[in-house]
Amino acid sequence: MSLFLATLLTGLFLALLGALLAWNDPRVSSIAKALPRSRRATYFFFGTGTVWFTWRISTLCEADLIFFKKPTLLIAAFAVLAALSFIYAPDFLAVRGLSILMLLAAKPLLYVAYMEWTHPQRLLMVTAVYIGLAAAIYLAAAPYQLRDLFDWLFQKPRRSCCLGLILLAYGLATASVAFTY
Numbered sequence: 001m002s003l004f005l006a007t008l009l010t011g012l013f014l015a016l017l018g019a020l021l022a023w024n025d026p027r028v029s030s031i032a033k034a035l036p037r038s039r040r041a042t043y044f045f046f047g048t049g050t051v052w053f054t055w056r057i058s059t060l061c062e063a064d065l066i067f068f069k070k071p072t073l074l075i076a077a078f079a080v081l082a083a084l085s086f087i088y089a090p091d092f093l094a095v096r097g098l099s100i101l102m103l104l105a106a107k108p109l110l111y112v113a114y115m116e117w118t119h120p121q122r123l124l125m126v127t128a129v130y131i132g133l134a135a136a137i138y139l140a141a142a143p144y145q146l147r148d149l150f151d152w153l154f155q156k157p158r159r160s161c162c163l164g165l166i167l168l169a170y171g172l173a174t175a176s177v178a179f180t181y
């Protein structure tokens with residue numbers, strides 16, 4: 001992945017999220033409020049995060065594995081743990097899945113921006129990724145907070161519209177910065 005593509009994708013994602021929030025349609029608020037406990041979202045986000053993390057474990061080299069020669073045991077243990085999570089801890093698993101995806105997506109985004117001192121405009125993308133990382137760590141520990149945030153955000157239409165416009169402007173600025181590299 002190039003710095004151009006990482007910045008463009010981050011900007012477009014933020015702009016799309018901002019446009020959805022600024023649109024202020026009742027369907028958006030109902031989908032957002034249902035997301036934390038949604039079974040479909042759980043299967044999609046947590047399932048995708050599990051597959052991606054399992055793939056990352058499988059590509060580890062021997063130097064990365066401290067106690068094992070091959071990652072087979074780690075893959076099996078994590079797959080069992082993920083399956084047990086679906087069965088015994090399904091509440092807010094979609095939020096944890098989103099957190100996993102954010103944590104895994106941050107590595108390639110930050111990797112391409114590392115040591116790019118000649119492009120200070122990369123910091124728009126990097127700042128958004130670090131805010132996403134902080135939110136992912138927080139929401140993985142307290143996933144019910146996303147439900148409370150959505151309740152507060154959609155309580156008054158002006159709140160979601162204001163946040164949406166901020167995200168839309170930041171996303172468009174980040175996407176446009178990608179063309180300056």
